[in-house]
Amino acid sequence: MSPETQTTPGTVGLFVTCLVDLQRPNVGFASIRLLEAAGCKVVVPESQTCCGQPAYNSGDNASAQRIARNVIEAFEGLDHVVAPSGSCAGMIREHFPELFEGDAEWQPRAQALAERTHELTSFLIDVLGADPAQLIPDTARFDGIVTYHDSCSGLRELGIKEQPRALLASVTGLDLKEMDDTEVCCGFGGTFCVKYPDISERMVSDKAALVKATGAGAVLGGDMGCLLNIAGRLSRLDQDVRVYHVAEVLAGMTDVAPIGAVNNAIADNGKANEGTRR
Amino acid sequence: MTSGELAARERVLGRISAALGRERSIASVDQLPADVSDRISRHQRHTLPTIGDDLVGRLITQMEAVLMSVVRLQSRSDVVEAVRFYCASEGIDGPMTVSPALADLDWPAETGVGAASGVELTSVTPCLAAVAETGSVALASHAATPATLNFLPDNHIIVLYENQVVAHVDDALAKMRDLDPLPRALNFVTGPSRTGDIEQTIEIGAHGPRRMHVLLLPGDPPV
Amino acid sequence: MKPESLAFSANASRALLDEDLKAALSHVKTGFVGKRLEAISVVPEWQQIREEAAALKNHVLDNLDHYLVAYEASVQRNGGHVHWASDGDELARVVVDICTQAGARTVAKGKTMVGEEADVNGALEAAGIEPIETDLGEYIIQLAKEPPSHIIAPAVHKTKEQVADLFHEHHQQYGLTERLIDRGALVNEARTVLREKFRVADVGITGANFLIAETGQHVLVTNEGNGDLTSNLPRVQIVVVGIEKVVPTLEDASSLLRLLARSATGQHFSNYTSLMSGPKREGDLDGPDAFHVVLVDNKRTEMLAGDLKEMLRCIRCGACMNHCPVYGSVGGHAYGWVYPGPMGSVVTPAIIGVEKAKDLPHACTLNGRCAEVCPMSIPLPKLLRRHRQTTFERGLQSANARYGLGLWAWAASRPKLYRGLTRMSVSLLSRLGRRRGHFRRLPFAGGWTQARDLPAPQGGSTFMSLYAQQRSAEEAGQ
Numbered sequence: 001m002s003p004e005t006q007t008t009p010g011t012v013g014l015f016v017t018c019l020v021d022l023q024r025p026n027v028g029f030a031s032i033r034l035l036e037a038a039g040c041k042v043v044v045p046e047s048q049t050c051c052g053q054p055a056y057n058s059g060d061n062a063s064a065q066r067i068a069r070n071v072i073e074a075f076e077g078l079d080h081v082v083a084p085s086g087s088c089a090g091m092i093r094e095h096f097p098e099l100f101e102g103d104a105e106w107q108p109r110a111q112a113l114a115e116r117t118h119e120l121t122s123f124l125i126d127v128l129g130a131d132p133a134q135l136i137p138d139t140a141r142f143d144g145i146v147t148y149h150d151s152c153s154g155l156r157e158l159g160i161k162e163q164p165r166a167l168l169a170s171v172t173g174l175d176l177k178e179m180d181d182t183e184v185c186c187g188f189g190g191t192f193c194v195k196y197p198d199i200s201e202r203m204v205s206d207k208a209a210l211v212k213a214t215g216a217g218a219v220l221g222g223d224m225g226c227l228l229n230i231a232g233r234l235s236r237l238d239q240d241v242r243v244y245h246v247a248e249v250l251a252g253m254t255d256v257a258p259i260g261a262v263n264n265a266i267a268d269n270g271k272a273n274e275g276t277r278r
Numbered sequence: 279m280t281s282g283e284l285a286a287r288e289r290v291l292g293r294i295s296a297a298l299g300r301e302r303s304i305a306s307v308d309q310l311p312a313d314v315s316d317r318i319s320r321h322q323r324h325t326l327p328t329i330g331d332d333l334v335g336r337l338i339t340q341m342e343a344v345l346m347s348v349v350r351l352q353s354r355s356d357v358v359e360a361v362r363f364y365c366a367s368e369g370i371d372g373p374m375t376v377s378p379a380l381a382d383l384d385w386p387a388e389t390g391v392g393a394a395s396g397v398e399l400t401s402v403t404p405c406l407a408a409v410a411e412t413g414s415v416a417l418a419s420h421a422a423t424p425a426t427l428n429f430l431p432d433n434h435i436i437v438l439y440e441n442q443v444v445a446h447v448d449d450a451l452a453k454m455r456d457l458d459p460l461p462r463a464l465n466f467v468t469g470p471s472r473t474g475d476i477e478q479t480i481e482i483g484a485h486g487p488r489r490m491h492v493l494l495l496p497g498d499p500p501v
Numbered sequence: 502m503k504p505e506s507l508a509f510s511a512n513a514s515r516a517l518l519d520e521d522l523k524a525a526l527s528h529v530k531t532g533f534v535g536k537r538l539e540a541i542s543v544v545p546e547w548q549q550i551r552e553e554a555a556a557l558k559n560h561v562l563d564n565l566d567h568y569l570v571a572y573e574a575s576v577q578r579n580g581g582h583v584h585w586a587s588d589g590d591e592l593a594r595v596v597v598d599i600c601t602q603a604g605a606r607t608v609a610k611g612k613t614m615v616g617e618e619a620d621v622n623g624a625l626e627a628a629g630i631e632p633i634e635t636d637l638g639e640y641i642i643q644l645a646k647e648p649p650s651h652i653i654a655p656a657v658h659k660t661k662e663q664v665a666d667l668f669h670e671h672h673q674q675y676g677l678t679e680r681l682i683d684r685g686a687l688v689n690e691a692r693t694v695l696r697e698k699f700r701v702a703d704v705g706i707t708g709a710n711f712l713i714a715e716t717g718q719h720v721l722v723t724n725e726g727n728g729d730l731t732s733n734l735p736r737v738q739i740v741v742v743g744i745e746k747v748v749p750t751l752e753d754a755s756s757l758l759r760l761l762a763r764s765a766t767g768q769h770f771s772n773y774t775s776l777m778s779g780p781k782r783e784g785d786l787d788g789p790d791a792f793h794v795v796l797v798d799n800k801r802t803e804m805l806a807g808d809l810k811e812m813l814r815c816i817r818c819g820a821c822m823n824h825c826p827v828y829g830s831v832g833g834h835a836y837g838w839v840y841p842g843p844m845g846s847v848v849t850p851a852i853i854g855v856e857k858a859k860d861l862p863h864a865c866t867l868n869g870r871c872a873e874v875c876p877m878s879i880p881l882p883k884l885l886r887r888h889r890q891t892t893f894e895r896g897l898q899s900a901n902a903r904y905g906l907g908l909w910a911w912a913a914s915r916p917k918l919y920r921g922l923t924r925m926s927v928s929l930l931s932r933l934g935r936r937r938g939h940f941r942r943l944p945f946a947g948g949w950t951q952a953r954d955l956p957a958p959q960g961g962s963t964f965m966s967l968y969a970q971q972r973s974a975e976e977a978g979q
Contacts, residue, residue: 016964018913022927025960025967044968047916055910057867058898059889063910070914152868185826189866194948195902196864198514201952202830203866232953235939260956262938283595287585290744290798294566297806303566307574314567317560318715318749324557324756325549340769378786393786396700412770421784429729447758447770451751454776460579460716462781462788463733466774471726473688474766475638475654476661477525478532481688484637485695486726486773 009039009128010079015071015092015117017085018050019224020245024259027224030251031084031120037137038130045074051083051091057190061099065106068096072109080127081117084247085223086154089119094157119154120247121163121222132170140252143173147216148246149207149230150183151223164222164246171249179210188229204233211241218242218258220249231260321455326411326446333410333443334494340413344469345482346490353495354437358383360493361402361435368489370433372399379404379422380437393424394431401427402435404499406457406464407450408443408492414468415492416450418461425463434467434487441498502620502648506837506849506858513835513864522832525658532654533823536767537874550759555878557753558814561745562805568714568747569796575717579779581792589619592797596621596706596739597628599793603737605630605703611721611728612636613708614652614817615741615797617839618852621706632706633698635727637691644671650833650841653765653819658832661687695727705731705789709742710816711757712794715750718776719794722761726773738780738789744796745805745813751776757816760876764818800852808887812847814877821871821881827864836861843871843881850888859897862888924966931961 012035020027035042052067075081083089096110124130154160187203211219221227231243242258295303329336338348351360375390375398406418415436419425444450454464471486482488516522541547573583586592610632622632634643638655644667649655661684668690669680681687707728709719719740721728732738748754762768781788804813822828822842833841838849846861862885871881892898912919934940934957942950949955960967
């Protein structure tokens with residue numbers, strides 16, 4: 001993106017996402033740290049809950065609309081909406097306008113919000129044109145080989161592929177090694193993983209094997225759904241691979257235990273700690 | 279059509295026009311809307327892949343990639359000897375049938391002329407065109423070029439002239455369009471018969487020819 | 502065939518335990534996915550060709566009746582007969598009638614998916630006529646008495662050992678008594694047996710990939726050449742085809758052919774791409790004496806009228822299933838009818854009814870890889886969501902799913918209540934999961950914990966409450 005078209009940072013509403021809210025607050029704080037480092041004023045609207053995807057993807061459009069209206073009302077006054085999730089950002093960007101098709105009041109409001117909504121790494125790189133070398137704090141240090149799982153919604157709905165990699169390239173010590181089929185679904189799929197646990201198991205087992213085959217000590221990604229799924233499988237298999245959200249690594253906030261591991265068990269974020277997955 | 283089928287025709291056409299929000303459909307081709315008949319007669323081409331200027335070079339590369347062999351000959355009178363040489367070098371020894379269009383050549387006495395009967399090991403046929411884009415030969419059926427010769431024998435030898443080489447599939451189709459009457463069959467053949475139906479592993483010679491060999495001659499075919 | 506799509510879940514779970522199937526499905530990736538990518542990488546115009554193709558097909562669908570009438574007139578000009586069938590039963594009846602009138606005893610068949618929709622083979626057998634599948638994959642599954650598990654590789658679920666057993670069982674009657682195991686030898690054995698079948702067949706039945714309104718020709722694409730033998734040797738030729746397959750001109754067919762082979766098998770062009778129309782011309786030495794084409798609706802007009810219209814752009818290349826991780830895990834039979842994979846999960850409910858296939862639209866992670874590779878840019882995830890809406894509106898989802906979802910949606914649209922509920926449950930789960938960092942088992946989470954641990958919440962409380970605490974601490978400190 002050329003400097004002329006770059007947006008001023010302005011006020012960013014953080015769409016926390018329900019999974020970060022419930023499962024991984026650290027990702028929310030990491031997102032704030034990155035956005036503030038990029039010069040944004042960050043606000044966290046209190047009335048946000050969820051983007052409505054579970055309802056939308058189950059065919060319950062009425063419920064999805066009700067939740068979407070809540071999101072629109074909570075965020076529409078802000079310059080940008082940023083979510084540490086390609087899936088939730090994709091829901092707002094791609095599906096909110098569709099959800100209100102033919103609704104004279106809400107469709108334009110959904111459309112306006114959609115245009116100002118971004119996934120975190122895409123916002124930093126594509127919208128702000130941030131220079132990864134300046135943005136990533138010196139404290140962001142992550143030693144060893146990591147691999148990156150491309151989450152499907154972010155990849156295919158929002159074109160998120162190079163942005164997290166460009167940012168990760170500025171993290172000291174980090175050596176990215178791509179797995180085979182990194183663009184193949186991990187088997188999470190929202191309600192899919194509980195409706196069809198057997199199929200989901202096969203898919204996440206395949207993914208875990210691909211992660212393992214890289215020899216990486218950690219797998220990163222941009223969506224908590226996929227990460228919980230992959231971490232849960234690796235944990236069940238007693239595999240010593242740490243799982244983090246990309247924002248945590250970029251913000252240098254890996255001083256908490258990896259996803260699914262014991263709290264505070266890893267004091268030194270550089271090395272895998274024996275026994276964390278026992 | 280039986281009366282039941284006539285009713286089916288009306289029912290299907292009626293459902294289509296209803297789906298498209300039209301009151302009724304047309305009953306016959308005479309009532310075709312002008313934009314539709316224009317669209318049909320315009321023969322508008324779509325975006326074509328770029329294939330460079332060396333059509334013959336590209337054709338040979340493509341043909342070899344799909345396991346067809348190509349040799350260049352100087353003149354039509356070399357065809358019979360080239361066929362004999364090919365069969366000898368491949369160890370093919372058995373009945374051969376050639377298209378009536380090639381019957382004037384000096385074939386061995388036992389050579390058949392006509393359609394394939396299923397017993398011949400080898401066929402020799404001319405073609406309408408060859409396509410540089412894909413490495414295909416385009417074979418148009420006709421009294422002098424029966425289509426079964428393209429499919430039944432184990433070995434298919436094709437006589438091709440350089441000026442028959444066209445860039446794209448569309449060019450070969452345009453050549454067919456100019457034939458009157460339209461041939462019953464136009465077969466684009468792009469390499470020997472193959473199948474991947476057992477474990478997605480390619481095996482040659484599923485039903486049709488196991489070998490395809492092209493004799494490439496300069497200039498134009500005889501009229 | 503009789504639909505078994507309602508048993509998707511059970512069939513899928515069984516398929517996942519089948520080691521032979523797993524081995525066979527691993528060939529999909531090596532056989533199709535990599536080759537497709539390689540083939541399109543040398544065509545820089547690919548996206549442009551793709552966009553034009555979608556526009557072309559949209560134009561055809563908006564004028565479908567007109568192009569069909571034009572095609573019909575062109576076929577008749579070439580001396581062929583055109584029949585219409587509004588559903589599968591009518592198709593089967595028309596085909597049986599033609600065969601009976603021709604005094605047919607055996608019929609050679611090229612692969613036709615429309616024929617599978619209507620169970621044409623069953624109808625022929627009931628009329629005392631023997632249908633013989635000539636596509637190697639179709640022949641294998643005909644011997645096994647199974648439906649196809651892939652639209653272009655019907656026997657993709659079989660290992661070569663299983664094929665060897667089938668041939669050994671069925672070919673002894675022809676004096677072929679040795680159990681061959683080598684792939685080439687198996688192909689050769691089938692060739693020998695099927696050659697004889699071609700020789701005696703009275704009628705040849707094939708499908709068609711495209712119909713050309715301008716010339717009245719149909720386009721038939723195969724790699725084996727079985728479609729051409731089926732079309733050229735028997736004295737009567739029948740083509741059965743869905744009405745959506747018509748295109749205006751030769752150039753239009755050419756454009757779609759550019760997408761088809763590359764998307765399907767990663768070939769630049771299939772080995773045999775044939776355009777045919779009508780019976781043998783005057784003086785011709787070979788070819789059929791009579792030519793029939795049956796234009797089949799079978800719910801396609803319903804799709805045209807509704808919000809699944811875009812599905813009618815499908816050219817049946819199979820790329821969506823080749824790239825679908827669910828298909829790659831469970832194979833095609835689990836889907837329970839003719840069409841598996843993503844396109845099947847859209848088409849099957851549309852043809853046999855959502856009630857009879859209510860699982861299919863849900864058995865998908867909406868990962869979008871199918872739409873990404875679809876040469877006709879069909880938004881498959883969007884169309885699956887449409888079906889999901891229907892299953893929701895008609896109350897076809899399980900009571901548990903509906904109740905759970907409804908409760909959650911009710912809470913999620915009440916922020917204050919939601920805040921309180923989530924804070925409570927997170928602090929509980931955090932406490933319970935503190936020791937291990939994850940749960941091996943948890944009430945109400947059996948679907949999740951069957952195969953994976955559930956990571957415990959990291960923060961001790963929700964982000965929202967931690968953030969609020971932090972803010973008030975900051976304010977107090979100021």
